[in-house]
Amino acid sequence: MTAKSDNSFTPPTPEQVSAYLRRCAPRVSRIWAAQAPLLLLIFAAVLTLFAKNAITAIIPWMILIGVISYASFRVRRTRALQARVQRVSEWTQLGQHPRAARAIWPLLLETQMMPEVHGKLVAMLAHNLDKLCAWASAQVAYDYLIDRMPANHLGSVQLQLQRTVLQLFNDELSTADQNLRKLRPQAITLKNTPICAMFSYASLLQQVQTHHFADAVAENKSNLVQQLRILGIDAGHGYALLAWSYFKLAQRQQDDSSLMNQALVWWRKANLLLSSSKLLARQPQLKHLAAHAAYEAPAPGNTPASDTQNACTNTKQGDRTNNNPRDIMLNREDQV
Amino acid sequence: MNTPTPAPLRCVGPVTADHLKRQLQIDQVLRLLILLGLPLLFTVLLAYFEMTPDPLGLCIMTLAGMWIVLNLLNARAWQQVNNMAELFAMEPKQAESRIAAVLRYRPLARQVRLLTYHRLATLRHQQQDYDQTIAICHSVLMHPLRQSEPMTQHLLLMLTEAQLANGDAPGAYLSLTELSSRSLSLVHSLQKLALRTRYYLLVGYDEDATSDLRDKIHMAELMPALQCGAMHVLLHVAASRSDQTPLAHWLDERARLLLNDEQYEGVMQSLSTPTVTPVELM
Numbered sequence: 253m254t255a256k257s258d259n260s261f262t263p264p265t266p267e268q269v270s271a272y273l274r275r276c277a278p279r280v281s282r283i284w285a286a287q288a289p290l291l292l293l294i295f296a297a298v299l300t301l302f303a304k305n306a307i308t309a310i311i312p313w314m315i316l317i318g319v320i321s322y323a324s325f326r327v328r329r330t331r332a333l334q335a336r337v338q339r340v341s342e343w344t345q346l347g348q349h350p351r352a353a354r355a356i357w358p359l360l361l362e363t364q365m366m367p368e369v370h371g372k373l374v375a376m377l378a379h380n381l382d383k384l385c386a387w388a389s390a391q392v393a394y395d396y397l398i399d400r401m402p403a404n405h406l407g408s409v410q411l412q413l414q415r416t417v418l419q420l421f422n423d424e425l426s427t428a429d430q431n432l433r434k435l436r437p438q439a440i441t442l443k444n445t446p447i448c449a450m451f452s453y454a455s456l457l458q459q460v461q462t463h464h465f466a467d468a469v470a471e472n473k474s475n476l477v478q479q480l481r482i483l484g485i486d487a488g489h490g491y492a493l494l495a496w497s498y499f500k501l502a503q504r505q506q507d508d509s510s511l512m513n514q515a516l517v518w519w520r521k522a523n524l525l526l527s528s529s530k531l532l533a534r535q536p537q538l539k540h541l542a543a544h545a546a547y548e549a550p551a552p553g554n555t556p557a558s559d560t561q562n563a564c565t566n567t568k569q570g571d572r573t574n575n576n577p578r579d580i581m582l583n584r585e586d587q588v
Numbered sequence: 589m590n591t592p593t594p595a596p597l598r599c600v601g602p603v604t605a606d607h608l609k610r611q612l613q614i615d616q617v618l619r620l621l622i623l624l625g626l627p628l629l630f631t632v633l634l635a636y637f638e639m640t641p642d643p644l645g646l647c648i649m650t651l652a653g654m655w656i657v658l659n660l661l662n663a664r665a666w667q668q669v670n671n672m673a674e675l676f677a678m679e680p681k682q683a684e685s686r687i688a689a690v691l692r693y694r695p696l697a698r699q700v701r702l703l704t705y706h707r708l709a710t711l712r713h714q715q716q717d718y719d720q721t722i723a724i725c726h727s728v729l730m731h732p733l734r735q736s737e738p739m740t741q742h743l744l745l746m747l748t749e750a751q752l753a754n755g756d757a758p759g760a761y762l763s764l765t766e767l768s769s770r771s772l773s774l775v776h777s778l779q780k781l782a783l784r785t786r787y788y789l790l791v792g793y794d795e796d797a798t799s800d801l802r803d804k805i806h807m808a809e810l811m812p813a814l815q816c817g818a819m820h821v822l823l824h825v826a827a828s829r830s831d832q833t834p835l836a837h838w839l840d841e842r843a844r845l846l847l848n849d850e851q852y853e854g855v856m857q858s859l860s861t862p863t864v865t866p867v868e869l870m
Contacts, residue, residue, distance in 0.1 A: 293656065296649060297649040297650065297652075297653055300642050300646045300649050303645065309645060312649060313645070316648075316652060338773065342773065342774040345774055345810055346774065346810070477845060478848070481813065481845070481847070481848060482813050483813065484809070484813035521845060524838075524845060525845060
């Protein structure tokens with residue numbers, strides 16, 4: 253992983269992630285090491301019973317001071333580490349992915365003796381790499397976590413689904429298909445949970461990646477909003493996929509204008525939740541649909557979205573009368 | 589043959605500031621007795637029977653030993669109430685029983701007792717017993733929590749939400765002011781934003797609610813889906829009331845994508861949804 257600033261950030265390769273995670277594997281402290289301070293204090297207390305001269309009188313005090321110093325040092329170090337992990341977690345939430353990924357790297361080494369925190373950091377690393385579109389590297393981090401969790405644990409199922417999505421992005425279609433088949437029974441029983449929503453999204457993505465657009469439309473047109481709602485604004489990625497499916501079908505059946513209308517309706521829903529730039533960053537192939545939607549859209553002053561933009565910026569920029577589709581699209585990307 | 593009936597779950601009665609103060613005083617007295625009285629007695633006895641050449645050293649060593657034993661017992665008590673988020677969601681009665689059991693320990697360290705009361709406040713807040721939430725939060729906040737700033741912030745957030753639910757706008761204002769003077773974590777900042785917006789709606793400051801909308805929407809998008817949707821509904825109501833129709837329409841469209849009809853109506857009816865959750869703290 254090399255970086256000087258966010259712009260020059262280079263995500264680590266899968267081999268680097270794998271080697272580093274092996275090197276930083278969590279370790280468990282030995283029982284005697286955890287009990288050592290208490291044993292030392294007992295030893296010091298016993299020593300005071302047999303103190304005969306100055307040296308044997310001083311040794312218990314030295315032990316006492318040493319144990320207290322060591323304990324306070326450990327407490328301070330743990331608190332400092334927890335504060336750093338908290339900061340990284342906030343950067344991840346705020347979408348500062350290069351910064352977060354960079355900060356996680358050294359922390360993995362420092363938290364080897366704290367398995368829970370270590371696991372959390374690996375999960376954050378995977379998430380950040382995923383968002384940075386370093387899908388192969390993120391997959392290695394997900395594999396690392398999944399291998400160390402019980403297969404049926406809900407957290408593991410969630411991670412397996414996230415890994416499957418990455419496999420679909422990486423065109424590992426057969427592996428992703430196997431994973432989806434394996435996860436289906438568990439996912440469909442967990443209705444109205446993020447796991448079920450993620451499974452629906454992964455299935456839709458699979459249909460799109462394998463060019464089964466008619467299946468994608470047939471299976472999702474009536475209940476996609478309900479299925480993906482729990483994902484919050486990230487549901488926009490799913491709506492964009494359905495819009496893309498309608499768009500591809502409309503290109504095949506050019507006499508049916510309702511398909512293109514539906515494509516625009518779903519694209520608008522996706523755009524309500526996520527800007528075009530965010531949608532295209534994850535799925536660049538959607539740029540044709542984005543451009544088409546920008547051509548088809550009415551003048552920006554008449555759309556609710558641009559009204560909102562005007563309202564949000566208190567119309568400080570004046571009326572937008574530019575009908576250039578590219579500009580319209582960029583304006584839409586500026587939406588809140 | 590009769591099946592054995594399960595032991596009744598212990599419950600914690602109403603909490604007042606005096607009650608908590610008395611508990612802390614009893615803990616302190618017992619702790620002093622154990623930490624000073626026992627080592628002194630032990631050392632005097634050993635010195636009387638001439639069993640140690642260094643009575644003072646032995647006294648201090650015994651004191652250190654007693655201190656460690658007390659801390660170990662407190663750590664064990666704390667473990668019982670530390671990670672309770674799941675228990676709160678699945679078995680609230682069991683959670684209350686566990687809190688009651690820990691509160692019966694004596695002597696509890698001041699910090700452990702206050703943090704256990706924090707758990708109780710969280711439980712009462714989840715049970716929507718807002719009067720008790722306010723009473724417990726006030727009682728605990730009267731005693732500063734050392735090294736536990738996140739807990740203090742969480743108590744203030746719960747207090748604000750309970751006051752808003754009870755329609756106590758002046759109280760909520762004071763709590764929000766107190767929160768504003770603190771450096772909050774991201775999660776707490778998001779919760780404060782939602783509570784502040786609810787406060788603006790309660791007192792009719794609709795234009796303040798929709799000011800800096802770009803930042804507010806960006807922050808709302810970092811919230812969990814339900815809270816994000818509820819925040820959009822609040823902003824929609826504020827925009828509607830202040831005649832910002834296009835903005836209100838856009839916010840409404842987003843809210844309807846984020847919430848189902850039932851959730852949407854629920855938020856519209858009460859203009860509130862649980863904002864302060866225990867999950868991120870435990």
